[in-house]
Amino acid sequence: MADSSGLLLAIAQAERRRDEILRTLTQSQQRVQSAMDQLEQLRAYASDTDQRWVHTGSVGLSAELVKHHYQFSDRLQQAMGMQDGVITNLRRQSDNVRQQLQKAESRVAGLKNVLQKRRAEAQLVARRREQSAMDEMAAQLFARTRAQLQQGDAR
Numbered sequence: 524m525a526d527s528s529g530l531l532l533a534i535a536q537a538e539r540r541r542d543e544i545l546r547t548l549t550q551s552q553q554r555v556q557s558a559m560d561q562l563e564q565l566r567a568y569a570s571d572t573d574q575r576w577v578h579t580g581s582v583g584l585s586a587e588l589v590k591h592h593y594q595f596s597d598r599l600q601q602a603m604g605m606q607d608g609v610i611t612n613l614r615r616q617s618d619n620v621r622q623q624l625q626k627a628e629s630r631v632a633g634l635k636n637v638l639q640k641r642r643a644e645a646q647l648v649a650r651r652r653e654q655s656a657m658d659e660m661a662a663q664l665f666a667r668t669r670a671q672l673q674q675g676d677a678r
Contacts, residue, residue: 527641534634541627548624551617558613562606569599 576592 527638530634530638530641534631534638537627537631537634541624541631544620544624544627548617548620551613551620555610555613555617558606558610562603562610565599565603565606569596569603572596572599 573596
């Protein structure tokens with residue numbers, strides 16, 4: 524199995540690479556979740572702000588204050604839109620990492636399959652050699668026994 528050492532090394536390397544990608548995927552998914560949490564916080568803040576505005580009423584407020592509120596609301600909406608974009612990009616990155624993980628897992632599985640086939644072939648060769656040696660021993664024993672019987676008949 525000396526020739527398998529290179530394959531075992533390749534499997535170990537492929538497993539390390541797969542594990543690295545898995546860690547990257549976990550981090551990527553955490554970033555997506557964090558960005559979604561931030562978006563939810565923005566939405567909750569915008570909702571709270573709107574509810575406070577409705578409850579206080581706009582009666583008797585200056586035009587400048589109303590203008591400021593609408594500008595603030597617009598900025599919150601822009602921030603939520605930007606956060607949606609961030610989430611989309613993070614999800615795309617996460618999907619790319621997931622695809623890399625699938626490829627890495629396929630590589631590991633493929634290498635292990637090759638190793639298994641090589642081991643099975645080596646076992647088959649060993650069994651054939653053993654069978655050949657047994658056949659040879661049986662043939663020699665038969666020849667000896669026959670020779671002894673023939674010598675016994677010749678006497």
